[in-house]
Amino acid sequence: MTSASLSEFRANQSLYIASAQREPVEILSRGAVRRAVLISPELFDRAMEALEDSLDLRDARNAEVGDLVSHEELLEELRD
The missing domain is CATH 1.20.890 (cAMP-dependent Protein Kinase, Chain A)
Structure with missing residues (x-):
């Protein structure tokens, strides 16, 4: 599973959305707290x-x- 900080996700949303079509993307805040998981439809x-x-x-x-x-x-x- 790919992981990205919230700030990385905000800066590169299209990259992570494209990545989520292949595998879930974990969005983290404060370095380690999982806030969301982005998955394909x-x-x-x-x-x-x-x-x-x-x-x-x-x-x-x-x-x-x-x-x-x-x-x-x-x-x-x-x-x-």
Whole structure:
């Protein structure tokens, strides 16, 4: 992962944005405190999809039998 101080990032934004298309760029302040991580839109989209899938799996595991909907009920609901 590439790292840059906040002042370096401000001075060379386009360089670090281009770099973030290949790998995450860590933005630091006060020499070592991580303030942000710049990533490509594609990596962000993949991460969000993975997070949503993980949450869906968690919800499915935690669902009670009464919360489940049959295939037929789902089809009927989609038709309405």
